[in-house]
Amino acid sequence: MPLFDGLGSGGEKTAIVIDLGAAYTKCGFAGETGPRFIIPSEIRKPGQQQAVKVVQYNINTEELYVILKEFIHILYFRHLLVNPRDRRVVIIESILCPSHFRETLTKVFFMQFEVPSVLFAPSHLMAIMTLGINSALVMDCGHTETLVLPVYECTPILPAWEALPLGGKAIHKELDGLLVEQCTVDTDTTTGQSVPAVIGTIPEETVEDIKVRTCFVSDLQRGLKIQEAKFNLDGTAERPAPPPDVDYPLDGEKILHVKGSIRDSVMEILFEQDNEEKSVASLILDALVKCPIDTRKVLSENLVVIGGTAMLPGFLHRLLAEIRLLVEKPKYSNVLASKSFRIHAPPAKPNCTAWLGGAIFGALQDILGSRSVSRDYYNQTGRIPDWCCLSTPPPESLYEAGKTPPPLMKRAFSTEK
Amino acid sequence: MASLLQPDRVVYLVRGEKRIRAPLSQLYFCRYCSELRSLECVSHEVDSHYCPSCLENMPSAEAKLKKNRCANCFDCPCCMHTLSTRATNIPAPLPDDPTKTAMKKAYYLACGFCRWTSRDVGMADKSVASGGWQEPENPHTQRINKLVEYYQQLAHREKQERDRKKLARRRQCMPLAFSQHTIHVVEKYGLGTRLQRQRSGAPISSLAGLSLKEGEDQKEITIEPAQALEEVEPLPEDCYTRPISLPEVTTLRQRLLQPDFQPAGASQLHPRHKHLLMKRSLRCRKCEHNLSKPEFNPTSIKFKIQLVAESQVLLTLTNPVENITHVSLAACEEDDPDDINSTAKVIVPSKELVLAGKDAAAEYDELAEPQDFQDDPDVVAFRKSNKIGFFIKVIPQKEEDADVTVSFKIRHDFRNLAAPVRPSEEGADNPTEAIWLTHHVELRLGPLAP
Numbered sequence: 003m004p005l006f007d008g009l010g011s012g013g014e015k016t017a018i019v020i021d022l023g024a025a026y027t028k029c030g031f032a033g034e035t036g037p038r039f040i041i042p043s044e045i046r047k048p049g050q051q052q053a054v055k056v057v058q059y060n061i062n063t064e065e066l067y068v069i070l071k072e073f074i075h076i077l078y079f080r081h082l083l084v085n086p087r088d089r090r091v092v093i094i095e096s097i098l099c100p101s102h103f104r105e106t107l108t109k110v111f112f113m114q115f116e117v118p119s120v121l122f123a124p125s126h127l128m129a130i131m132t133l134g135i136n137s138a139l140v141m142d143c144g145h146t147e148t149l150v151l152p153v154y155e156c157t158p159i160l161p162a163w164e165a166l167p168l169g170g171k172a173i174h175k176e177l178d179g180l181l182v183e184q185c186t187v188d189t190d191t192t193t194g195q196s197v198p199a200v201i202g203t204i205p206e207e208t209v210e211d212i213k214v215r216t217c218f219v220s221d222l223q224r225g226l227k228i229q230e231a232k233f234n235l236d237g238t239a240e241r242p243a244p245p246p247d248v249d250y251p252l253d254g255e256k257i258l259h260v261k262g263s264i265r266d267s268v269m270e271i272l273f274e275q276d277n278e279e280k281s282v283a284s285l286i287l288d289a290l291v292k293c294p295i296d297t298r299k300v301l302s303e304n305l306v307v308i309g310g311t312a313m314l315p316g317f318l319h320r321l322l323a324e325i326r327l328l329v330e331k332p333k334y335s336n337v338l339a340s341k342s343f344r345i346h347a348p349p350a351k352p353n354c355t356a357w358l359g360g361a362i363f364g365a366l367q368d369i370l371g372s373r374s375v376s377r378d379y380y381n382q383t384g385r386i387p388d389w390c391c392l393s394t395p396p397p398e399s400l401y402e403a404g405k406t407p408p409p410l411m412k413r414a415f416s417t418e419k
Numbered sequence: 420m421a422s423l424l425q426p427d428r429v430v431y432l433v434r435g436e437k438r439i440r441a442p443l444s445q446l447y448f449c450r451y452c453s454e455l456r457s458l459e460c461v462s463h464e465v466d467s468h469y470c471p472s473c474l475e476n477m478p479s480a481e482a483k484l485k486k487n488r489c490a491n492c493f494d495c496p497c498c499m500h501t502l503s504t505r506a507t508n509i510p511a512p513l514p515d516d517p518t519k520t521a522m523k524k525a526y527y528l529a530c531g532f533c534r535w536t537s538r539d540v541g542m543a544d545k546s547v548a549s550g551g552w553q554e555p556e557n558p559h560t561q562r563i564n565k566l567v568e569y570y571q572q573l574a575h576r577e578k579q580e581r582d583r584k585k586l587a588r589r590r591q592c593m594p595l596a597f598s599q600h601t602i603h604v605v606e607k608y609g610l611g612t613r614l615q616r617q618r619s620g621a622p623i624s625s626l627a628g629l630s631l632k633e634g635e636d637q638k639e640i641t642i643e644p645a646q647a648l649e650e651v652e653p654l655p656e657d658c659y660t661r662p663i664s665l666p667e668v669t670t671l672r673q674r675l676l677q678p679d680f681q682p683a684g685a686s687q688l689h690p691r692h693k694h695l696l697m698k699r700s701l702r703c704r705k706c707e708h709n710l711s712k713p714e715f716n717p718t719s720i721k722f723k724i725q726l727v728a729e730s731q732v733l734l735t736l737t738n739p740v741e742n743i744t745h746v747s748l749a750a751c752e753e754d755d756p757d758d759i760n761s762t763a764k765v766i767v768p769s770k771e772l773v774l775a776g777k778d779a780a781a782e783y784d785e786l787a788e789p790q791d792f793q794d795d796p797d798v799v800a801f802r803k804s805n806k807i808g809f810f811i812k813v814i815p816q817k818e819e820d821a822d823v824t825v826s827f828k829i830r831h832d833f834r835n836l837a838a839p840v841r842p843s844e845e846g847a848d849n850p851t852e853a854i855w856l857t858h859h860v861e862l863r864l865g866p867l868a869p
Contacts, residue, residue, distance in 0.1 A: 026675070033567060035557045036679040038486065075463075083487050083697045085464050113436075116462065133645035134566055215668045221653055246662040266659070304647055313681075316654040344647030349559035349566075351681050358563070365567050366574035372581065 017364040018082060021094035021125070021357040022107075024057045025145035025170055025310065028357040029077050032092065032364025036350060037357050039081045045072050059100050066103070070110045078115070086115035090374060092364040094356050096142070096149060097124050097158070098165065101388050108386040112377050119374035121364075122386070126151040127158060128359025129308045132348045137297070138304040141286060142356070143311035145170040148272075148282050150289045154297045160389075162292035164285040168272050170311050174209045177217070177268045181209070184264065190255040200256060208252065216248045216260055219269045219316035222323035228267050229274055269314060273324055283324035287334050298338060305345040310353040318345065431728075432859035435460030440861060446728035447710045449703040453833065453854060455728055456703055461710055466700040469717035470693055472501045476717050477695060488692035491549050495530035496673060496688035502528040502537075504548055528552065528690060540686055555689055557679040569642040745771050745832055774807055826861040 021028040023043060030037035044053035056073045058066065078086050091111060095104065104122065111117045126140040130153055137154045149165045151158055186193075187200040197204065220228065224242050231241035244262035251257050272282045280288075286305065290298055307318060322345060328334060329341050350358040364370060375386055430440040439457045447456045468482040469475060470489035477489070493502040508522040525544035528537040537552070538544070545551030667685050674681040682688060698713040712724040802808075813825055833856050 028678070035560050035563045038678070040675040040678050079463060079465065079697065079699060081694075083465055083468060083482070083695065087462070087464075114459075131570070132563075132566065134569065134642045135644040211670055214671045214674075215665060216663060218654060218658060220659070224659075243659075245659050248663055248665065250665065315658070315683075318651045319653045322651055342649075344649050345651060346645050346647045348645070349562045351678070353681075354678055362563070362567055362570060366571055368571070368574040368578040372578075 015089050017090040019092045019360040019364050032361045066106050090119045091117050092121045092360045094125050094360045112380045119376040121374035123360050125356035128356050131359040131362050137300045138306045139301040140306045143309035150285045152301050162289045164289045178209050180264045188257045217265050219320045220266045299340045303344045308352045308355040312352040428863045430861045433457045443728050448728040451706045451708050461701040464700050466698045468695045468697050471696050474717045487695045492693040493690040494693050497535045498533040500532040505529050569640050824863050830857045
């Protein structure tokens with residue numbers, strides 16, 4: 003790492019890279035190898051015990067503005083410790099992010115913090131920048147959903163997107179249900195109590211912790227047997243021997259006995275095919291089918307999996323096995339010619355890969371300015387360009403601040419002849 | 420009536436971009452704009468960095484180099500408490516005489532709260548008290564640096580293309596002698612403007628449209644693209660049968676403290692340097708003057724500049740400034756747009772009240788001369804040095820309201836004693852002219868007695 007990494011090639015300060023996820027936010031500086039901080043995407047109001055989630059799409063704009071402002075304030079002044087006015091911002095976003103959330107976020111950055119420019123970078127595209135390749139089929143397994151987007155020659159193939167709401171949130175819900183139903187709690191005086199009797203509902207942080215520390219994804223054979231045993235109606239299928247139980251200490255002297263059978267079966271919801279026969283693995287094949295024929299071989303041999311949920315132990319192995327199993331089905335084998343699948347290992351943990359791509363892009367000071375939305379542009383137009391909206395004015399005239407704009411552009415804005 | 424002194428009973432209205440109502444103790448007063456400012460209408464800036472445990476100031480260049488972490492202090496990776504350095508004596512062979520052993524001091528890190536020590540993760544004891552412990556390096560650093568260099572080269576080319584195109588476009592207006600050259604330049608690179616126009620905000624296409632072209636004398640940096648793997652490592656077999664011991668598995672929070680590694684096993688949790696905190700300075704957005712600037716020294720809580728509203732604006736009943744101040748109160752009009760909270764009508768004294776100036780020595784001077792103000796006993800309840808108590812009549816409007824809130828406007832004169840002395844061309848221009856300020860005040864008086 004160069005010693006004077008604070009001094010860019012033109013003396014410009016390094017940009018800030020923020021990845022606002024539904025569960026966790028990764029923030030740091032461009033050009034570094036990893037985010038400085040991974041913090042939960044929530045804020046705590048004084049006097050309230052429950053934290054407020056930052057990434058909410060259903061609340062009205064004003065409340066969202068206040069929440070985002072508070073969160074970004076904490077990011078800048080507690081974690082990054084820099085002046086907002088000096089540094090450009092790169093925001094990693096999902097392409098399915100609703101426009102009003104983007105616009106509110108932009109408004110917070112420009113109006114409240116007066117940053118010089120903002121760049122919204124799609125997470126799937128940024129993930130392939132960490133690999134040095136141009137085409138890949140990128141799957142982002144996050145908290146709210148799993149989203150697959152193929153990228154060919156650095157262009158996202160937008161019509162081929164596929165998504166399922168199977169992510170960390172769905173796993174937590176399932177795990178919570180299983181724990182409440184099947185597990186018992188020991189307190190210092192009694193044993194074998196049911197969960198709701200002792201503690202009511204289990205807080206989400208505890209469920210997440212149990213998921214991270216005790217659960218894993220079984221391999222294909224075992225997983226299929228577990229699914230059979232769960233769904234069978236005549237009682238013939240037998241479940242493979244469950245892993246040992248775990249005694250999980252809750253606060254105080256309470257101990258929650260997590261049954262072993264929960265540990266390996268809760269993740270099966272990602273791979274169970276529901277009535278539409280969709281699972282996390284079938285998303286990849288469905289996306290491949292939607293892609294143009296010539297691209298399919300390249301894409302299937304360059305799979306990239308990012309996102310926090312992909313860090314579960316055993317997930318990648320199971321995913322590859324499921325894909326290879328599903329591709330034999332007539333639905334896919336008639337359409338897809340090549341059956342070879344290969345997966346990449348990016349130089350970062352899956353939950354930071356998109357962030358790393360953004361950091362690499364943010365380090366390119368030559369072009370970061372021209373590709374970002376500057377504060378002047380925002381003040382003039384009041385909006386931020388979005389891929390789904392075609393009515394944004396071209397910004398060339400606004401970049402040459404100080405020089406006269408070319409005559410063509412001038413006519414586009416003014417009404418006089 | 421002592422409840423009137425609680426902070427959120429009396430709120431002042433700040434007319435910034437948004438209407439904010441806040442008690443005076445949380446507001447600032449910009450004396451150049453002569454307006455109240457709240458925390459939302461000022462811009463915050465980072466002033467200085469310091470370590471919260473050793474309270475050492477760090478200049479910002481050093482902070483940037485050390486990634487905002489203290490050089491001496493460490494955080495426990497288990498409980499995030501500050502680690503302390505402990506020393507033990509271990510027998511070690513003397514360098515010149517291997518047979519004899521002498522006691523040498525060895526240092527290790529230990530947490531006083533959760534009893535974690537650096538020996539738990541296998542870090543060897545160091546012989547120096549500070550500066551010996553290094554944080555582990557990310558194994559992917561080299562590859563990432565190469566990627567950045569490669570993309571920087573592509574970016575440089577894109578910038579050059581853009582500059583050349585701009586130049587080419589402009590030069591088309593110039594005389595014919597130059598136009599041949601520009602056409603030649605555009606043709607050589609052969610890409611139409613459509614493909615290369617990088618619109619901001621459009622889904623960013625890559626830099627691959629410009630693969631490295633020859634003709635440049637810099638050496639090309641190529642990068643080998645990452646190789647995809649056919650197989651992924653499966654879960655170890657004993658995962659299905661081995662009982663886990665929870666203290667050995669890291670929690671998510673412990674893992675996320677080290678984003679580069681995120682270890683799953685507690686035996687790989689290395690301590691990190693402590694993160695710094697910063698002091699903030701506030702600046703008025705309109706006139707760009709500093710409203711609050713803290714001291715440089717981390718141990719000092721004073722401020723170099725501190726324009727808190729309480730010391731500038733009239734507190735109800737108390738005059739903080741040193742000159743005689745005239746106050747007049749006015750009830751809000753019927754359709755006052757600021758008047759949204761009041762649930763009671765208020766009748767305020769219509770005469771102007773006069774408040775004496777603040778005199779710091781007055782409290783020690785018992786033989787002070789009685790102040791010579793003619794007070795109407797119906798209006799003024801008591802008067803003491805710079806304080807005054809006055810009566811207002813409150814008529815609650817509704818019976819069932821929980822809280823009675825009244826709002827009215829205070830109008831007082833303010834002399835800006837600290838304004839820069841302008842070179843007065845008129846000569847007799849009095850720089851301390853009084854300006855009249857009006858504040859909208861709301862008073863929450865509490866519930867109605869049944």
